[in-house]
Amino acid sequence: MGILSKLAKGGMAKKVMDEARKPQNQQKIKDAISSFTDKRKGGGTSGTNGTSGSTPR
Numbered sequence: 001m002g003i004l005s006k007l008a009k010g011g012m013a014k015k016v017m018d019e020a021r022k023p024q025n026q027q028k029i030k031d032a033i034s035s036f037t038d039k040r041k042g043g044g045t046s047g048t049n050g051t052s053g054s055t056p057r
Helices: 002-021 025-043
Strands: none
Touching: 002 025
C-alpha cells in the first residue's frame, strides 16, 4: 500500500506542476500570493484589543 500511496502523491504533484506552468494559472497564483501577503501585512496588529501589551494586575 505504501508504494501506491507514493505513486498517487507523485501523480498529483506532477498534475499541480503542469497546471502551474500555464500562463493563465500563473497569473491566478500571483494574485493569490499577493492577496495572502496583503492580508498578513494588514492583519498583524489586530487582536491586541488596545491593551498596548501590558499585563493585567
